[in-house]
Amino acid sequence: MNVSGERTFAAPRNTVWHVLNDPASMAKTMPGVESFDIHDDRRWTANVKIPLGLGGLKMKVDMEKIEEREPEFAKLAVKGNGVGAIMNMETSFELSDAADGATSMAWAAEVKILGPVGSMGQRVLQPIVNQQVQHVLTALDAQVQEAVKQ
Amino acid sequence: MSETTLAPAPVEVQKGWGGQSVKRKEDKRLLQGEGVFVDDVKRHGMGYLHFVRSPYAHAHITRIDVSAAEAIDGVYGTLTGEEVAALTDPFFQISSAPGANIKDYALAVGKVRYVGEPVVAVVAETRELARDASELVEVDYEALPALVDARRAQDSDAPVLHEDAGGNLMWTGLYSWGDFDAALAEADRVVKIPELHFHRFNSTPLECDGALVEYNRGVGQWTIHTNNQFPGFAAIMMGPAMRTGLDKLRFVTQDIGGGFGNKITSHPQLVVCCLLARKLNRPVQWTEWRTDFHLSMSHGNERWFHDTEVAVKDDGTLLGFRTKALDDAGAWLRYEPLGGVIWAQVTPGMYRWRHIELDFTQVATNKAPVSPNRGYSRMQHLWFTERVIDIVARELDLDPVDVRKRNYIRAEDMPYETPNGCVYDSGDYAATLDLALQLIGYDSLAGRRADAEARGKRLGVGIGSTLDSGTNNFGQSQLINPELQFSGNNEVATVKLDIFGEIVVTLGTTPQGQGHETTAAQVVADILSCSPDDVHVRAGHDSYWNSHAGFSGTYASQFAVTGLSAVKGATEMLAAEIKKLAGAVFGGVPAEALELADGGVRIKDNPDAFLPFMACGAIINANNAGLPEDLDVTLNCRYVYRPPFEVPDVERKFGNLTLTYAVQIHVAVVEVDPETGSYEIVDYAAVDDCGKRINPQIVEGQVMGATAQALGAAVHETYEYDEDGNLLTPNFYDYHVPHALDMPPLATGAIESPSPFTPLGTKGMGEGGGAGIHAICAAIQDATGQIVTDSHNPYQRVWELMQQ
Numbered sequence: 001m002n003v004s005g006e007r008t009f010a011a012p013r014n015t016v017w018h019v020l021n022d023p024a025s026m027a028k029t030m031p032g033v034e035s036f037d038i039h040d041d042r043r044w045t046a047n048v049k050i051p052l053g054l055g056g057l058k059m060k061v062d063m064e065k066i067e068e069r070e071p072e073f074a075k076l077a078v079k080g081n082g083v084g085a086i087m088n089m090e091t092s093f094e095l096s097d098a099a100d101g102a103t104s105m106a107w108a109a110e111v112k113i114l115g116p117v118g119s120m121g122q123r124v125l126q127p128i129v130n131q132q133v134q135h136v137l138t139a140l141d142a143q144v145q146e147a148v149k150q
Numbered sequence: 151m152s153e154t155t156l157a158p159a160p161v162e163v164q165k166g167w168g169g170q171s172v173k174r175k176e177d178k179r180l181l182q183g184e185g186v187f188v189d190d191v192k193r194h195g196m197g198y199l200h201f202v203r204s205p206y207a208h209a210h211i212t213r214i215d216v217s218a219a220e221a222i223d224g225v226y227g228t229l230t231g232e233e234v235a236a237l238t239d240p241f242f243q244i245s246s247a248p249g250a251n252i253k254d255y256a257l258a259v260g261k262v263r264y265v266g267e268p269v270v271a272v273v274a275e276t277r278e279l280a281r282d283a284s285e286l287v288e289v290d291y292e293a294l295p296a297l298v299d300a301r302r303a304q305d306s307d308a309p310v311l312h313e314d315a316g317g318n319l320m321w322t323g324l325y326s327w328g329d330f331d332a333a334l335a336e337a338d339r340v341v342k343i344p345e346l347h348f349h350r351f352n353s354t355p356l357e358c359d360g361a362l363v364e365y366n367r368g369v370g371q372w373t374i375h376t377n378n379q380f381p382g383f384a385a386i387m388m389g390p391a392m393r394t395g396l397d398k399l400r401f402v403t404q405d406i407g408g409g410f411g412n413k414i415t416s417h418p419q420l421v422v423c424c425l426l427a428r429k430l431n432r433p434v435q436w437t438e439w440r441t442d443f444h445l446s447m448s449h450g451n452e453r454w455f456h457d458t459e460v461a462v463k464d465d466g467t468l469l470g471f472r473t474k475a476l477d478d479a480g481a482w483l484r485y486e487p488l489g490g491v492i493w494a495q496v497t498p499g500m501y502r503w504r505h506i507e508l509d510f511t512q513v514a515t516n517k518a519p520v521s522p523n524r525g526y527s528r529m530q531h532l533w534f535t536e537r538v539i540d541i542v543a544r545e546l547d548l549d550p551v552d553v554r555k556r557n558y559i560r561a562e563d564m565p566y567e568t569p570n571g572c573v574y575d576s577g578d579y580a581a582t583l584d585l586a587l588q589l590i591g592y593d594s595l596a597g598r599r600a601d602a603e604a605r606g607k608r609l610g611v612g613i614g615s616t617l618d619s620g621t622n623n624f625g626q627s628q629l630i631n632p633e634l635q636f637s638g639n640n641e642v643a644t645v646k647l648d649i650f651g652e653i654v655v656t657l658g659t660t661p662q663g664q665g666h667e668t669t670a671a672q673v674v675a676d677i678l679s680c681s682p683d684d685v686h687v688r689a690g691h692d693s694y695w696n697s698h699a700g701f702s703g704t705y706a707s708q709f710a711v712t713g714l715s716a717v718k719g720a721t722e723m724l725a726a727e728i729k730k731l732a733g734a735v736f737g738g739v740p741a742e743a744l745e746l747a748d749g750g751v752r753i754k755d756n757p758d759a760f761l762p763f764m765a766c767g768a769i770i771n772a773n774n775a776g777l778p779e780d781l782d783v784t785l786n787c788r789y790v791y792r793p794p795f796e797v798p799d800v801e802r803k804f805g806n807l808t809l810t811y812a813v814q815i816h817v818a819v820v821e822v823d824p825e826t827g828s829y830e831i832v833d834y835a836a837v838d839d840c841g842k843r844i845n846p847q848i849v850e851g852q853v854m855g856a857t858a859q860a861l862g863a864a865v866h867e868t869y870e871y872d873e874d875g876n877l878l879t880p881n882f883y884d885y886h887v888p889h890a891l892d893m894p895p896l897a898t899g900a901i902e903s904p905s906p907f908t909p910l911g912t913k914g915m916g917e918g919g920g921a922g923i924h925a926i927c928a929a930i931q932d933a934t935g936q937i938v939t940d941s942h943n944p945y946q947r948v949w950e951l952m953q954q
Contacts, residue, residue, distance in 0.1 A: 058285065083285040086205045086293075112874065115205020115265055116445055119880040 003129055004108035007137050009144045013095050016103040017071035019143045020093060029139035031132050032056060041065075048080075050132070057082050057117060071095060085117035167672040168910070171847035172682055175667045176405075176689070185405040186690075188360040189437045191375045196362065196433035197226040197273035199423060200280035201442065202287045204262035204269050207296035207516040207875020208309060211260055211289060214270060218286040224275040225283045227430045229422060231259040231269065237425055238391045241417070245487050246631040249320035249512075252312040254482050256391075256421035262291070263311050263481035264516050265875055266445030271422050273434055296516040296875035300478035301454065303513035311481060311514045318513045320479055321487035321630065325494060325803050327569035328505030330461070333470035337461035341545050346537055348530040349942040350452035350478065351867040352523055353859055354887050355662070357407025358438035359416045359447060363423040367431070372424045373400045373694075378416050379409035379660050380703035381693055383485075387417040392424060399424075404690035409662035410859075411522030411705060412448040415484040444880040449869055450523035451489050452478040453530040460538055461505065466546055466553040470505025471538060475531075477512040478520070485521040487512045491629045492527035495619040495807045497570045499535030500579050501557040504569050516875040522705065524859060525616065529920035532616045533941055536924040540612070541937055550613060550928065551587070555580050565906065571804040574617070574811045575841075575913070576903040582837050583613065586817045589835035589897040595819075607821040609832075612928025614816045614860075614921035618840070620707030620914020621809035623795040629803050638795045639809075641712035642697035645674060645720040646786035647728070649771045651749075651764030653678065655687040655720075658702035659713045664916065665848040666709060670717045672844055673910070677721040678728075679746040680763075697788055707914025710844065711810055712791055715909045719789030727783045731770060732761045734781050794907070810905045812840035814918030816857065818894075818925035822933040827949025829930065831861065831894035836922070839901040840915035841908070846900065852916035853898050860922020862888045868942045 019025045023044045027036040032049040042065040049056040059082035067075035073094045080087030091109035098104040216228040240253040258269045274280035295309040303318040361376040381401035389396045427434045454476040461469040479486045543550040561578035602609035625637030642658040671682035729741040732751040750762035770785045798805025819833035843849045866886040870878045879885040904911030927938045936951045
């Protein structure tokens, strides 16, 4: 499944870049994070409980930054392991200057869910992903605004 | 809506209980909720089993850690593939090499090969806890590329599932009868069909698989309460793998909520239950979830037919065909590659072509294993032969009805030996087709076409036929693997008179709703001259106490022959013993002078000299002093019915593979909306000829069920996988099984052509659904004018067809 979009943040590009590349800030944007470990500046692990249907899907998610052009582009490989589900995702974002000192972020992700959960969830996956993306972007906006204040 | 039309039977119906639609004995308990299904069986202290399943279609297992799950209060224990590999041997393989070389265990060992494959089993005090605890089992995988398309299985760069087999080829065999090259030379036309595809689907019993297994440490015996429908096969698979004698495996069933063949291959799960019952020293209960059933339990065979050539005369006379069949076995050979020979039971379909060549190849893929599914392997082949008929008719601009009638095996040809040595026992295919056409009003179709046209619709009519070959000769397995030591078939029944004259029947079969208790009682009642109500047929199956033979079970359309013939044999033995006893009691009256009547035995010339069954039972069982010493009577008779089979000729792949051939002809009328491709089945007829019908209502129920199966498969039901090997239709939301409101107006008809080869003139039946799948294909072809090449035709595919 491919999802993509564009979002503008009322903050300079360096600030947005810093938030996007700070694992601690990113952890606050992800849905259902229960714990977060930083291995080095390119590799992080999170234990998450992704809202799915009436229950939650517990996953151990490993993230690795596989490409970077500061301060405009980064690509991450994300691999999640849960009961009955494997998530493979490649996501990237590209930052550019927008009007009035704002920053525009074009982002894209290719998400693959394998296993029985993926099989069962085919019909509901797209709306769930869309909803989670909105949550992440809203939380990201909040993190950016917090960074602006500091 | 459903209506029933029964045509007058062309043969005289035997007087008596046989042939009557007696009310089913089973229904009282079932309708009152008093049936006992496997999930109803409870034991003190039992644990519930849940499987941890693979999320990958293909991956190495690099680590398994069950410690977190086992640490939970209420979790009794776990079982991993490594333990299974230490405690058991791989399952015996039916296949010759290369398929023979694969190593199949009850749980994945070192590698997973399809999404949903059981990897670890967890047992806990509640079902919910077992499921929750299974989420704590940590399994690390190293993903491998998945093989999803069987047509790519033998490519040099294809992922290999079973390194032990050296590739994905599991079994291959060339079948050739007659002289196809001579047929080509004689032909006016050669019709070529590049590819036909029969899709993957399955029947869906109301009750999923399950078991409750107890282990008796004192005697080292497992008692397996299960809904497995072929315990004889399960025992043969499980015993050697578990390194135990078959007497240590006791199979018990009572009521089973549908089987359709897919409950034959639950032996891996049963082994897991057995190992855990012994390891944990407590009963273990497993009930399969619906999604697990879809993901992992024995799909029907998916098959392609490539490069088909049909030799035909201009007038539509069929001379022969040549094709390459490619069969997708899925990840494991759990009953395969028997599908590679089962089709040959119906090699020519219903037609007189004599020159046939079929190159059969079966490969493994990263999908759920396949196994028998109602119409097993013959359904695919008969769909192919029917497709050939309609494509040939279209290419030659001939009427499909005329092509069929020109080529049908004729009633006067019966018994008919097919090119590969099978013997079709009886039937009048042309008359069966005429009745089906009559039931849908074939003569008025021109007017209905015009009417549909005026409403913007396109009307199409299609015919589908199947031969429901029943009572296997297991010797056909030697065509797959000459080293196998299986042949013939058998079934057992016992019939006895108990102390108070109760007539008690025990069957070796495992009925799943087919009404065995009723039809068995009808047969017994006719022989003993009593009412079926007086006959007590024990419910279910118990291999420990019941009569039981190597091929006992309920599968492959054979109860009406094997089961009822065993009942007939045992009852006739009992009748003879009753007369022998009465003769002695009456003081030396010969058997010929006695008759059974009114629940007892009497002297023909002196009806007052009457000994009720109660007296007979009491004398032999409880009051036998003074009886003649040489009176060889127990009133407890066991009979093994053994069909008359020879071992097939392995070199020529020639011989009689089944005893009876019921025929089903279905006709469908559809109206297609050319704008959207959606279509409605506006008329439907199904005519069945299964020889002598013991209980016509039960037969008709099977015909309706098979029709529903066909329509589901033709329109809605398909197991679709994505490129990574994820099953996209693993539940009833995406896998739509037709319900009552989906059924079209259905007219059923019957003809009775008794089998000359069976003791009661009966034939096995119930697997005629393939006829309906083809009838829909043919009707769509008729309506759209486009050649239909797939067995599954949802609305979008019909729309695509019309864009060509």
